[in-house]
Amino acid sequence: MDNLCSDMSDTHPLSQAIIAGKRKEIPALVQECLDAGESAQFIVESRLVSAMAVVGEKFKNNEIFVPEMLIAARAMKEALKLLEPMLVEAGVKPEFNAVIGTVEGDLHDIGKNLVAMMWKGANIDVIDLGVNVPPAKFVEAIRENNAKLVGLSALLTTTMPAMRETVKAIREAGLAAKIMIGGAPITTEYANEIGADGYAADAGSAVDAAMSLLRS
Amino acid sequence: MSRDRIIRIESEAGGLLEIRPQADADTALSKILAAHGSPLNTRCGERGLCRGCEVRLGEGELTVDNRTVRAPATVRACRARPGGPVTISIPTRSRIEHRPQIGETFEIAVPCAHDPLFSPDGTRDTGFAVDIGTTTVVVMLVDLASGEILSRAGGFNAQIRFGDNVLTRIDAARNPEAVAAMQTAVVVETLAPLLAQACERAGRGPNRIAGGTVAGNTTMLHLLAGVDPAPLGVAPFTAPFLAGRSLAAADLGFALDGLPAETPVRLLPSIAAYIGADLTAGAMATGMIYDDAPSLLVDIGTNGEIILQRGGEFTACATAAGPAFEGAGLACGTRAREGAVSGISLSSGSLETRVTTIGEVPVPRASGICGSAYIDFLATARAVGLLGHAGRFEADAWSRVPESRRLVDEDGARALRLGKNHPLFISEVDVALLLQAKAAIGAGIETLLEIAGIRAGEISRVYLAGGFGMHLNVPHAIACGLLPGFQPRQIRVVGNTSLAGALLALLDQGTLGEMESLRERTDVVELNLIADFEDHYVEHLMLP
Numbered sequence: 001m002d003n004l005c006s007d008m009s010d011t012h013p014l015s016q017a018i019i020a021g022k023r024k025e026i027p028a029l030v031q032e033c034l035d036a037g038e039s040a041q042f043i044v045e046s047r048l049v050s051a052m053a054v055v056g057e058k059f060k061n062n063e064i065f066v067p068e069m070l071i072a073a074r075a076m077k078e079a080l081k082l083l084e085p086m087l088v089e090a091g092v093k094p095e096f097n098a099v100i101g102t103v104e105g106d107l108h109d110i111g112k113n114l115v116a117m118m119w120k121g122a123n124i125d126v127i128d129l130g131v132n133v134p135p136a137k138f139v140e141a142i143r144e145n146n147a148k149l150v151g152l153s154a155l156l157t158t159t160m161p162a163m164r165e166t167v168k169a170i171r172e173a174g175l176a177a178k179i180m181i182g183g184a185p186i187t188t189e190y191a192n193e194i195g196a197d198g199y200a201a202d203a204g205s206a207v208d209a210a211m212s213l214l215r216s
Numbered sequence: 217m218s219r220d221r222i223i224r225i226e227s228e229a230g231g232l233l234e235i236r237p238q239a240d241a242d243t244a245l246s247k248i249l250a251a252h253g254s255p256l257n258t259r260c261g262e263r264g265l266c267r268g269c270e271v272r273l274g275e276g277e278l279t280v281d282n283r284t285v286r287a288p289a290t291v292r293a294c295r296a297r298p299g300g301p302v303t304i305s306i307p308t309r310s311r312i313e314h315r316p317q318i319g320e321t322f323e324i325a326v327p328c329a330h331d332p333l334f335s336p337d338g339t340r341d342t343g344f345a346v347d348i349g350t351t352t353v354v355v356m357l358v359d360l361a362s363g364e365i366l367s368r369a370g371g372f373n374a375q376i377r378f379g380d381n382v383l384t385r386i387d388a389a390r391n392p393e394a395v396a397a398m399q400t401a402v403v404v405e406t407l408a409p410l411l412a413q414a415c416e417r418a419g420r421g422p423n424r425i426a427g428g429t430v431a432g433n434t435t436m437l438h439l440l441a442g443v444d445p446a447p448l449g450v451a452p453f454t455a456p457f458l459a460g461r462s463l464a465a466a467d468l469g470f471a472l473d474g475l476p477a478e479t480p481v482r483l484l485p486s487i488a489a490y491i492g493a494d495l496t497a498g499a500m501a502t503g504m505i506y507d508d509a510p511s512l513l514v515d516i517g518t519n520g521e522i523i524l525q526r527g528g529e530f531t532a533c534a535t536a537a538g539p540a541f542e543g544a545g546l547a548c549g550t551r552a553r554e555g556a557v558s559g560i561s562l563s564s565g566s567l568e569t570r571v572t573t574i575g576e577v578p579v580p581r582a583s584g585i586c587g588s589a590y591i592d593f594l595a596t597a598r599a600v601g602l603l604g605h606a607g608r609f610e611a612d613a614w615s616r617v618p619e620s621r622r623l624v625d626e627d628g629a630r631a632l633r634l635g636k637n638h639p640l641f642i643s644e645v646d647v648a649l650l651l652q653a654k655a656a657i658g659a660g661i662e663t664l665l666e667i668a669g670i671r672a673g674e675i676s677r678v679y680l681a682g683g684f685g686m687h688l689n690v691p692h693a694i695a696c697g698l699l700p701g702f703q704p705r706q707i708r709v710v711g712n713t714s715l716a717g718a719l720l721a722l723l724d725q726g727t728l729g730e731m732e733s734l735r736e737r738t739d740v741v742e743l744n745l746i747a748d749f750e751d752h753y754v755e756h757l758m759l760p
Contacts, residue, residue, distance in 0.1 A: 021606070062627050065648035066656075067757040068606045074754045105450030107744035110753065131744065132451050158388040158449025187264070 001032060014043070015051035018079065019058075026078040040086035045123055048079055050209075052121025059204035069203065070110070073117040079093040080120060094125045094128030098149035099141045099177070101129035103162040108155035111139045111183060114203040122207045124149075124214075135162075135169035140147065142170065142177045148214055151206075152196070154183040164194040182206060220703070221298050225254060226305040227272060227460040228253065238299070245271070246293035249306075250377070256310050257544075258377060262294035267543075268380070270310050276302030333482060333725040334426035336360040336753075342424045343722045344411060344516055347494065347715035348402065348432030348440060349373065350382055351542065351551075357418045360426060363723050366418035370379035374405035375439065376635050380539065381518055382435040385411055386449040389439065399442040402522040403468050406580035412472055423474035431484045431718040432456070433519065433609040440468065441483065455740075460485040460493075473582060484721060484728070487523075490534035495521040496715020496731045502679040502710055505530075505734055509676030513662070514699070515713065516541060516682045520657045523738065524668055524675075530738040531668050535660030540653040541587035546646045547631070550584025557585045557640065558687040561590040564600040567617055567628050569634050585640055588687040590650050595692035600679045602632070605758045607647040654698045659752035660743060662700055667741055672701030682715040697760050 011019070014029040033043045046051065055072045058064045064072075097120055102112050109131045127145055129137060142150055154163050163186075164204045167179055180198040181191050193197035198213050200206035223245075225233040237248045243319040246256050246269050264281075273287045278296040285401075287289055293310075334343055336359075341614035345356045354370040375398050377389040389395045415422050430440065434455050438445040441463060447454045466477035484493035495515055504511045510526040518539045523532040543549030543556075545751065550556045552574060559572035571589075572581050602613040609630055614622075621640050623631040631643035665672060678699065680688065690707045692700050710716075721728050742750045 062629060065607075065645065067648050067651045068608075070754050070757055071606060074751075107451050107742065109744065110750055143297075155637065156449060157383050160387075160448070 005088050011050070011054070012047050014047045014079070015054070015153070018048065018051035018075045019054050019072055021068065021075045023071075023078045026075055027082060030079055035062050037133075040083045040090060041092045044083055044087065048076060048083075048121055049123050052118060053123075056118060056207050058202045059202065069140060070114060073114050076117055076121055088118075094123045096123075096149065097125040097127065097145055097147050098116075098151060098210065098214075099127045099129060099138065099145060099147045099168050100151035100153070101133035101138060102131040102140075102153045103159055104132055104134045106154050106156050106159035107131045109153075111155060112151070112153035115153070115182065115200075115206045118203045118207050119151075119210060122211065124210065132177050133166075135166040138166055139169055139173045139175065143173070147177050149210055150177045150179050151210075152179065152181045154181075154186065157185040158159045160185060160190065167194050167196055178216070180206070180209060180213060220301055221299040222243055223248065223298055224275075224301070224303040226251075226303060226737070230475055241299070242297065244294050244436045245291075245296040248298070249293060250308040254306065254311070255628070256293055256306065257380070263743055264292055264295045267292065268310060268435075271296075271308065272307065274303040274305055276300060278302060285686075304504060309318075318378075329724045329726060330363060331724050331726055332360040332363075333458045333728070334480065335361060336426060340424055340426035342366070342418075342420050342449050343426055344428035344713060345718035345722045346396075346407065346428060346430045346432075347497075347718060348407075348430060348436040348714060349494075349714075350385070350433065350436060351376065351539075352381070353402070353406050353410060354712070355407065355414050356715060356719060357411075357420070358375055358719065360722075365719075366420065367414045369410040369571050371406065371410055371414040372722075374401040377401070380544070382433060383449060385439065386435060386445045389445055392444070395439070395442060395444055398439045400469060402436070402440055403470050403549060408470060408472050409565065411475075415472075420563070421474050421697045422472045423476070425475055425479055427480040427482065427485060429482045429491045429722045431497040431721075433494055433517075434486040434489050435492075437483050437486060437493060442468070443615030448489045455486065455489045458488070458735060459487045482721070482728075484547055484718060485732050487532055487738050488740045489522050490519055491523070491532045491738070491740060494714035494717075495523055495532065495733075496734055497715075497721070498679070498681050498710075499523055499525075499530075499717075500727050500731050500732055501549045501713045501716035501720050502681070502708075504677070504679055505730065507606065510670060510674055511677045511679065512665075512675050513679045513681065513713075514657065514661065516657060518542065518682070520660055521663055522657075522660050524664055524670070526668060526670060528737075530734065530739050531664060531741060533657045533660055533664050533741040533743050534744055537653045537656045538649070540649045540716035541590070543584060543586050546585070546590070547643050548585045549590070549639060549646070550586055552586040552588065552687055553583075555581065555583040557634065559590045559689065560589045560634070562593075562596045562600050562602065567600065567602060567613065569632075570619075570707065571634055571655065579635065582634075582640060585634075585642065586687070588689065590642070590646070590695055591654075592689055594647070594650060594654070594696035594759060595689075597632075599695065602690065603647065603759060607651045607757075607759060608644055622743050628662055654696060655753050658697045658700045658756040659749060662702065662741055662752050662756070663749045664741060666748065668744070672706075673703075675702070675706060678702055678707045678711045679708045695760065697756055697758075700756065 017025045119126050178197040179197045182200050198209045200209040223235045233503040235252045273289045275287050277286045280296045297596045343360045353373050356368045357366040379385045391655045430670050463484050465479040486492045513523045515521045520535040520537040554575040555577040558574045561570045604610045620636045621633045633641045
């Protein structure tokens with residue numbers, strides 16, 4: 001798949017537009033796919049997933065930087081906005097689901113939103129709880145959705161203790177969800193220290209980390 | 217004591233400095249270097265989270281996080297412990313500069329009465345005004361009777377060793393001992409020596425001081441007053457105090473030979489946790505609070521602060537720009553100081569660079585690139601087609617750049633040198649960081665104007681304060697999207713208005729009441745809770 005995707009000439013125009021972050025071209029390209037008889041599920045699973053795989057790969061290889069990644073994620077969001085209602089209508093559920101949110105006391109969500117978008121781009125059903133999420137709300141959402149994975153984000157050094165509290169609450173509730181953490185001040189050491197299952201340094205590696213947790 | 221711990225430090229000029237540390241084996245290399253006069257940029261508080269203190273290990277080995285690392289390698293000095301002899305070199309970006317240039321230029325645009333906060337009597341006729349920045353602190357000495365500025369002194373805030381931004385400082389202030397240590401750092405190690413220096417320059421003894429005023433961001437004022445800043449670090453960001461307050465020098469541990477213990481120190485009012493007394497001071501000193509027509513004050517620092525005035529009503533927000541415009545985190549970045557490149561232009565055909573420096577230092581000897589030059593680069597490189605919308609070098613323009621002005625590192629990242637084989641360069645990674653900084657400011661302005669229901673064209677004046685000092689090229693700032701939708705005639709560059717406001721309060725105490733009322737009248741917008749902010753932010757990541 002890697003070879004296929006890195007060769008842009010073989011990539012579908014919709015995937016290319018997402019990779020290049022051309023949001024304005026997205027609605028017409030999605031419509032073209034639908035007109036050609038592709039199902040919403042097929043468009044997500046082939047066009048979108050392959051585009052975000054390229055974006056993640058390029059980011060990991062330092063071929064693109066944060067601004068381009070955010071611009072690509074926004075184009076992806078545009079495509080999902082059109083496709084998600086159709087998926088719901090068709091009753092299509094991705095294989096995996098995950099809960100994500102920014103921990104209590106922290107209002108920053110650009111990093112969390114980017115990870116959510118990358119996960120959606122890997123065909124994970126993402127339940128986004130937003131910012132300033134108390135531990136109890138994470139617990140409730142994991143239980144309600146029977147989520148296999150939960151992502152906790154903190155941008156502020158000052159809200160890292162809330163992350164520890166949230167991990168503790170999830171464990172004490174006896175939930176089986178794998179816990180992944182991330183954010184500017186977070187390190188692997190911190191993830192180990194507070195008993196999280198995984199850590200990703202950036203949105204690019206967040207997909208691989210999530211997949212290895214989900215498949216373990 | 218371990219065997220032969222010798223640290224040789226190679227300087228860029230080829231010299232060698234040798235130190236034999238006395239500290240125990242568990243002491244981090246960064247601490248040893250600081251103790252021997254080579255402090256590093258330990259901006260994350262020596263927690264191994266940033267790359268500010270990276271050094272190059274040329275010979276020997278170091279223990280890094282309990283693993284042995286052999287030369288050649290690049291290591292974070294805060295994680296590294298020397299066992300035997302080592303040779304290291306310290307990149308310029310990892311050093312804390314010894315002589316900061318402080319933004320000392322400003323203008324006070326508001327009419328000012330002669331009504332000093334501390335009335336001069338026969339023996340006490342001198343006052344001081346202070347701007348406490350997260351990074352730099354400036355003290356100004358004033359004759360209270362005449363209003364004349366007698367002297368200035370500036371330096372780094374000694375709290376830097378606890379972290380380079382307000383959040384790492386709040387995080388470091390975990391217990392009462394740490395709060396006290398940070399108060400000592402700013403009062404005893406920073407303010408007292410600067411005031412002594414200012415007194416000496418003015419030829420006046422501290423015994424002539426009647427009192428002083430202090431402006432700064434909310435966190436700095438808490439740490440100055442010795443108040444636990446923890447609530448400032450977590451939502452809903454409730455400040456333990458915002459109103460102006462008066463403290464006695466002795467309460468702060470502020471002692472200077474001859475300075476009376478009861479000398480009053482007046483802290484200016486802040487508006488919110490992230491909209492500090494520096495902005496209150498600026499709104500007063502620029503006179504924007506009295507403008508008839510709508511006006512906007514944008515104070516660009518590590519935290520951008522923005523306040524809009526319309527019909528006597530005020531709305532303000534804070535936006536996290538990061539320290540890129542102050543030169544931090546960029547490959548060749550520096551603050552606006554003598555020897556820094558302050559302006560860059562690119563010719564359209566041959567992509568030749570033309571460079572200006574502060575203090576007219578010859579270009580080959582320029583020490584770094586400061587924020588205003590980076591803004592020039594974003595605007596002109598985009599205009600001549602070298603940079604694309606997303607901040608990458610465009611293939612055909614890049615191919616026209618002569619080999620001697622290109623730099624490609626081992627990861628394949630590309631950079632443009634400022635001249636033929638010039639050591640200073642701007643990389644695509646730098647551009648990505650600059651785009652994030654300018655997007656935070658640009659999107660902050662746009663979101664605030666939208667909430668207030670006003671367009672950029674309807675603003676009569678934009679006061680641009682802080683960070684850049686007076687070097688900023690306004691048309692370039694507009695062209696790169698830092699000030700979206702504005703025309704050059706609307707913009708006025710006003711310098712360090714925090715210090716200007718502290719001075720104003722000292723000379724005309726009536727302004728203190730006005731600042732207090734501004735605090736009460738201002739609506740604060742939390743940008744992270746505005747859905748459109750992220751959309752604007754991503755839009756502004758691109759170059760127009």
